[in-house]
Amino acid sequence: MIEIIRRGIYTSIQDAGRFNYQNIGVPISGPMDQQAFGIANQILNNAYNTAVLECSFMGPKIKFHKNTYISIAGAEMNTELNGEKIKSYTPYKVNEGDILSMGTSQYGCRTYLSISGGIKTEKVLGSRSQFKGITSEGNITKKVLIPIGKSDFIPKVGVSLKPINIDYENEILEVYPGPEFKILDNTQKKILLENIHHISSLNNRMAFRLEEKLICKLPEIWTSPVIPGTIQCTPDGSLIIIMRDGQVTGGYPRIFQLNKRSINLLSQKTTRSPIRFKLLSKV
Incomplete structure (x- = not known):
C-alpha cells in the first residue's frame, strides 16, 4: 500500500x-x-x-x-x-x-x-x-x-539511462488539416498558422480553450466523432482543443488535428503559454 x-x-x-x-x-x-x-x-x-x-x-x-x-x-x-x-x-x-x-x-x-x-x-x-x-x-x-502490486524488479548494476531532454517550452504544435479545414478561407488559414496563440485559463483534462478567437462565421456541422487532439472552432470563433477526458462527438467544425507528439507537449503547458500551429500536410 x-x-x-x-x-x-x-x-x-x-x-x-x-x-x-x-x-x-x-x-x-x-x-x-x-x-x-x-x-x-x-x-x-x-x-x-x-x-x-x-x-x-x-x-x-x-x-x-x-x-x-x-x-x-x-x-x-x-x-x-x-x-x-x-x-x-x-x-x-x-x-x-x-x-x-x-x-x-x-x-x-x-x-x-x-x-x-x-x-x-x-x-x-x-x-x-x-x-x-x-x-x-x-x-x-x-x-x-x-494498493500497489508486487514486482521482482531490481536495477542492474552499472546500467544508467541516457539523460532525456524534452523542450516543454517549445511553442510549435504540429497539426494535420481537420475534416472541415477546407471551409476556412485563406485569410483565416493565414491567421491560424502565422499568429501566436495563448492557452486560456479554461484548460483541464477535458479540453484546452485558447484566448484568441478566429473572426469567422463557420456553420455548425452534424454531430461527428472527435478524438484527443481535435481542434474545433465554435460559432463565436473560439478554438477548443479536445484532450484525454474530452467528449467523443462534437458539432463544431474540426479544423485541425494534433499529432501524438504535440498532444504530449500541449499537456505540459498551462494558462498563458504561447503556442503556434505548424501544418504538416496541405489539402
Whole structure:
C-alpha cells in the first residue's frame, strides 16, 4: 500500500486508457503526456499499461507501507525522498515508512510517478484510469490508502539511462488539416498558422480553450466523432482543443488535428503559454 498524506492540486490514477467504449460516449482518458507516462513505466520494466499517479501543478506527499522501487518522469517538481532531492528518469528504492514529497511544477506541469508492479485499484470498463462518472472519483480528493502490486524488479548494476531532454517550452504544435479545414478561407488559414496563440485559463483534462478567437462565421456541422487532439472552432470563433477526458462527438467544425507528439507537449503547458500551429500536410 501507499498512503496519500497530501493529495496535491490535481492527482489522479491513470493507465493507458479506456478503449472500445467510445461508441457509448465514454472518453478514452489515460495519461495526458503519454511519452512521460511510458518512460516512467519503462524505467521499472513495468508493462506500458501499468497504472501510475499523474500529478498536476503540485504533487502529493506519500507514505510507503512496503518496500518497492519508484521512478518519476515529466515535469520537474523538486521531488524529495525522506528530505533528499531525487532525480527524474532514475529508479529509486523506497522502504516501508519512507516519505515522498513532490513540490510545485517548475518546468512543464505534469509529472508521472510509477511504482514497481503498478497501482492496483479496481478496473472499470477495462481500465484503472479515473474519470468522474465512470469511477467513483475523477481524481484523488482525500487522504487514502492505495494498493500497489508486487514486482521482482531490481536495477542492474552499472546500467544508467541516457539523460532525456524534452523542450516543454517549445511553442510549435504540429497539426494535420481537420475534416472541415477546407471551409476556412485563406485569410483565416493565414491567421491560424502565422499568429501566436495563448492557452486560456479554461484548460483541464477535458479540453484546452485558447484566448484568441478566429473572426469567422463557420456553420455548425452534424454531430461527428472527435478524438484527443481535435481542434474545433465554435460559432463565436473560439478554438477548443479536445484532450484525454474530452467528449467523443462534437458539432463544431474540426479544423485541425494534433499529432501524438504535440498532444504530449500541449499537456505540459498551462494558462498563458504561447503556442503556434505548424501544418504538416496541405489539402
